Amino acid sequence: MLSHQKFIFFIIIFFMITSPVYAYVDPGTGSFYFQFFLAALFAGFYLVKTQLQRMISFFIRIKGFFAKR
Amino acid sequence: MQKDNGKYCVVNKKEPSSFRDNSGFLFYRDNVLYRRINRSYYENWERLTKSGLYDLLVAEGLLLSHEIVDVPDYWDESAILTIRPRLIPFISYPYEWSFSQLKDAALTTLKILDVAVKFGMTLRDASAFNIQFFNGKPILIDTLSLGTYKPGEVLGAYGQFCRHFLSPLALCVYRGLEVSTALQKQFLDGVDLPLTSGLLPIKTRCSIGLGVHIHLHSMSIQANASKKSFKKNHGSFFSEKAYRGLLSSLELCINKIKLLKSKSEWSGYYNELSYTPQAFAAKKNKVGEFLANSFRASDTVLDIGANDGEFSRMAAGIGFKVLSIDNDYRVCEMNYQKVKVNGESRILPLFVDLINPSPAIGWDNIERASFLERSRSKNPIVLALAVIHHLVIGNNTTFDQLARLFSSIGSTLIIEFVPKQDKQARRLLVVREDIFTKYSKENFENIFSIYFTIRSMFSIPDTGRILYLMERRK
Numbered sequence: 234m235l236s237h238q239k240f241i242f243f244i245i246i247f248f249m250i251t252s253p254v255y256a257y258v259d260p261g262t263g264s265f266y267f268q269f270f271l272a273a274l275f276a277g278f279y280l281v282k283t284q285l286q287r288m289i290s291f292f293i294r295i296k297g298f299f300a301k302r
Numbered sequence: 303m304q305k306d307n308g309k310y311c312v313v314n315k316k317e318p319s320s321f322r323d324n325s326g327f328l329f330y331r332d333n334v335l336y337r338r339i340n341r342s343y344y345e346n347w348e349r350l351t352k353s354g355l356y357d358l359l360v361a362e363g364l365l366l367s368h369e370i371v372d373v374p375d376y377w378d379e380s381a382i383l384t385i386r387p388r389l390i391p392f393i394s395y396p397y398e399w400s401f402s403q404l405k406d407a408a409l410t411t412l413k414i415l416d417v418a419v420k421f422g423m424t425l426r427d428a429s430a431f432n433i434q435f436f437n438g439k440p441i442l443i444d445t446l447s448l449g450t451y452k453p454g455e456v457l458g459a460y461g462q463f464c465r466h467f468l469s470p471l472a473l474c475v476y477r478g479l480e481v482s483t484a485l486q487k488q489f490l491d492g493v494d495l496p497l498t499s500g501l502l503p504i505k506t507r508c509s510i511g512l513g514v515h516i517h518l519h520s521m522s523i524q525a526n527a528s529k530k531s532f533k534k535n536h537g538s539f540f541s542e543k544a545y546r547g548l549l550s551s552l553e554l555c556i557n558k559i560k561l562l563k564s565k566s567e568w569s570g571y572y573n574e575l576s577y578t579p580q581a582f583a584a585k586k587n588k589v590g591e592f593l594a595n596s597f598r599a600s601d602t603v604l605d606i607g608a609n610d611g612e613f614s615r616m617a618a619g620i621g622f623k624v625l626s627i628d629n630d631y632r633v634c635e636m637n638y639q640k641v642k643v644n645g646e647s648r649i650l651p652l653f654v655d656l657i658n659p660s661p662a663i664g665w666d667n668i669e670r671a672s673f674l675e676r677s678r679s680k681n682p683i684v685l686a687l688a689v690i691h692h693l694v695i696g697n698n699t700t701f702d703q704l705a706r707l708f709s710s711i712g713s714t715l716i717i718e719f720v721p722k723q724d725k726q727a728r729r730l731l732v733v734r735e736d737i738f739t740k741y742s743k744e745n746f747e748n749i750f751s752i753y754f755t756i757r758s759m760f761s762i763p764d765t766g767r768i769l770y771l772m773e774r775r776k
Contacts, residue, residue: 261461262526262527263461263519263522263523263524263525263526263527264460264461264464264519264522264523265456265458265461266522266526267460267518267519267522267523268456268457268460268540268544268548269456269540270522271514271518272540272541272544273544274514274547275543275544275545275547275548275551276541276543276544276547277547278547278550278551279543279544279546279547279550280543280547282547282550
């Protein structure tokens with residue numbers, strides 16, 4: 234995993250440059266390591282999504298409960 | 303069966319595109335498609351069939367069903383099973399699909415991944431070629447791409463999914479479908495992400511979905527490509543939450559990519575141009591009558607220059623399966639939206655230009671068959687309404703070239719002749735010299751009669767246009 238400073242540097246560079254590819258590119262390894270690199274982000278996204286869904290279904294249930302009464 | 307030296311013999315051959323997966327392959331026996339399954343897939347097969355995943359995916363219309371059969375062809379010690387998948391009426395390729403067709407195919411792939419992981423399975427590859435349109439909806443046809451999911455592993459098909467779906471969809475929105483389809487034809491295993499990243503506008507870097515899955519992903523690919531050595535990543539663990547989060551993030555990203563609305567040159571063609579309501583009704587009636595009379599010749603119609611599918615819909619109503627092709631991606635998009643809204647199962651809209659139809663490409667130039675080869679195998683009724691002036695005056699083809707081409711595709715032709723005096727034909731001649739001295743009804747009939755017998759003809763009122771029903775000479 235990259236260090237904190239490296240990560241920020243990476244993000245800055247990301248918005249600054251576009252570089253053409255001259256070398257042979259192996260898409261497999263890049264995609265493989267990329268997923269590990271962002272694993273925490275994806276897991277966080279999943280948690281936020283499921284919690285949001287739970288909250289929405291909770292409010293729908295509450296609304297249904299009061300509508301019945 | 304095919305006659306060989308007076309004796310009937312079984313004709314079988316391997317499907318040319320089926321050579322990459324060592325779990326099995328496709329082959330034909332008497333024009334019926336079979337899939338051989340090898341021992342190396344056994345564990346996956348057991349899980350797929352015994353976990354209930356296969357039944358669920360088939361019930362949801364996400365996976366093509368099959369039956370287990372006893373066919374000995376190509377059997378060897380590595381084989382364990384042969385299955386016969388349900389027949390897909392027409393195999394189309396992603397570079398022939400409209401934007402929404404590709405988008406729906408992407409969402410279908412993600413849905414399968416989402417369902418599969420609950421059963422301890424995943425997709426080993428996410429090629430867009432594994433998806434076909436069946437009964438108007440996208441469906442996975444490659445049963446063997448479902449493999450066992452091992453907790454802690456990343457989504458192996460992630461890169462391929464981004465290349466096959468995300469790249470062309472993003473390019474389609476920001477650079478046009480023509481650019482996207484051209485690149486899809488060039489890169490059969492998906493459009494390279496560094497290339498896509500360079501082509502997309504800078505503003506897409508600020509979008510979370512495209513920023514992560516195209517641009518950052520592309521940087522990771524480039525960074526790893528320049529590495530001199532690789533270590534196997536034994537210690538890393540990609541949790542199931544991260545795996546599902548990745549799927550959700552891809553789904554959100556795909557859903558957010560939307561085509562900007564633009565008016566096509568051809569949208570509204572029927573309303574604005576060429577026909578009075580009476581003339582159009584008369585044309586529709588006669589085309590319907592010609593089609594109904596031709597039903598015994600073939601169950602498929604190839605509607606050339608179909609626009610938004612007005613006549614394709616009529617043919618489907620009679621009971622035909624319809625290949626509805628046009629060279630304008632916006633009307634193809636409109637056509638597909640109608641298929642979706644109306645739940646039509648018989649119409650397949652495709653972005654194909656008859657002037658330059660999809661060629662045979664891939665390994666040995668046979669991996670992906672040309673559009674014409676695939677069409678000819680169906681012997682369709684060729685429906686060429688109001689296109690002849692575009693092909694002859696707009697593209698300098700001759701009547702002879704057209705008649706020869708149409709007769710090579712199908713045995714029945716329904717064609718509309720548009721005279722040079724017609725408003726649409728004159729429009730084509732506004733900025734060019736009229737060198738089409740042989741463009742006349744008489745010449746058209748004489749030359750087409752070399753290849754076809756004219757069975758019936760009908761003058762469309764108030765237009766000067768003529769409809770013909772022709773049958774190929776034997």
